[in-house]
Amino acid sequence: MTIAEVLPEPLPLVLDEAPDESLSSWLNRHAEFYGVSPSALNLRAGINTPSFARIDYWPTAGEACSIASAMRRTPEMILSMTHQPYHGRLATMIARGKPVLACPECQTIHRRDKRATVLLKSWSHGWRITCPVCSSRLQEITEGKIYPPANAFDHVWDEARNGEEMLASIDQLPTDRAAFAVALLHLLLLPRSRTRNDVQRQIWRGRVLDVVIPGFDDVDRHAPFTVHTATPLVAPLPIRVALLAGLWRTQNNPDLYDRIESACSGRESIRFDAAKIKLLADAHPAFSHLQQIRDSSPFWSRYFLQRKRKTAPVSRFRAT
Numbered sequence: 001m002t003i004a005e006v007l008p009e010p011l012p013l014v015l016d017e018a019p020d021e022s023l024s025s026w027l028n029r030h031a032e033f034y035g036v037s038p039s040a041l042n043l044r045a046g047i048n049t050p051s052f053a054r055i056d057y058w059p060t061a062g063e064a065c066s067i068a069s070a071m072r073r074t075p076e077m078i079l080s081m082t083h084q085p086y087h088g089r090l091a092t093m094i095a096r097g098k099p100v101l102a103c104p105e106c107q108t109i110h111r112r113d114k115r116a117t118v119l120l121k122s123w124s125h126g127w128r129i130t131c132p133v134c135s136s137r138l139q140e141i142t143e144g145k146i147y148p149p150a151n152a153f154d155h156v157w158d159e160a161r162n163g164e165e166m167l168a169s170i171d172q173l174p175t176d177r178a179a180f181a182v183a184l185l186h187l188l189l190l191p192r193s194r195t196r197n198d199v200q201r202q203i204w205r206g207r208v209l210d211v212v213i214p215g216f217d218d219v220d221r222h223a224p225f226t227v228h229t230a231t232p233l234v235a236p237l238p239i240r241v242a243l244l245a246g247l248w249r250t251q252n253n254p255d256l257y258d259r260i261e262s263a264c265s266g267r268e269s270i271r272f273d274a275a276k277i278k279l280l281a282d283a284h285p286a287f288s289h290l291q292q293i294r295d296s297s298p299f300w301s302r303y304f305l306q307r308k309r310k311t312a313p314v315s316r317f318r319a320t
């Protein structure tokens with residue numbers, strides 16, 4: 001049996017994909033068009049997955065070939081409709097499940113073109129604040145949740161756009177710089193040490209980002225954003241604007257990075273160093289400054305000194 005014989009027959013009619021449309025959205029529209037359930041369309045396209053959602057994140061090469069055959073496209077075109085091209089460096093910034101943002105301009109066009117259910121890939125990308133198709137400002141899909149004021153960080157919008165642009169073209173950055181940029185986003189959200197000023201501002205748990213974007217904690221205090229290391233870094237829109245602007249500022253000003261480090265002392269400093277070393281080592285084990293960072297970290301040297309002590313040779317002289 002040849003490969004062509006196992007691949008599914010092409011569908012009689014295939015709909016055009018919208019620019020930046022996600023694969024699951026496109027397949028869903030075909031299920032609607034043919035009046036079948038999504039699982040029936042899946043089987044017709046030769047894929048055996050309970051939901052369309054996974055196919056956007058972890059498509060296998062075999063699935064891409066099957067879908068390509070059924071949908072009259074090439075496997076490369078199918079993979080480009082998934083999040084796979086971003087897995088290398090931005091995997092930790094892709095939202096799971098439904099998109100969290102939307103582009104009102106593109107939605108208007110989709111409704112006009114009778115394809116109102118289209119969902120774009122960029123609506124799940126944690127580094128996006130503008131639409132890659134029409135450049136409009138993205139908006140939050142709120143669903144009753146309370147978020148900080150949408151325009152809270154409009155004064156740093158241009159810098160945030162630069163940060164977004166840097167991440168969108170992260171593949172062009174040298175590996176070290178790319179790993180550091182993504183690590184920095186996480187580091188900016190870590191807690192900093194308390195200052196005397198915090199009491200007046202009624203800030204109980206300030207973040208490092210407040211050092212780079214003054215006033216961040218005043219907004220975050222009203223609608224605290226929770227960061228879990230196990231979930232993707234997809235911040236609510238106003239927080240994201242501040243975060244991207246913070247990334248851009250810090251990348252372009254080494255003094256600012258020194259100020260971030262000195263804003264963390266004691267427990268916060270230990271946490272900052274440990275997070276930095278872990279993020280960089282995970283992202284890029286051959287990061288050129290990793291050893292230097294470990295050596296200069298009080299936390300890290302203490303850890304190794306303790307270990308050294310445990311394995312120290314026993315004294316040649318018997319204690320009497």
Ligand SMILES: [Zn+2]
Nearest residue numbers: 103106131134
């Ligand atoms: Zn748009």
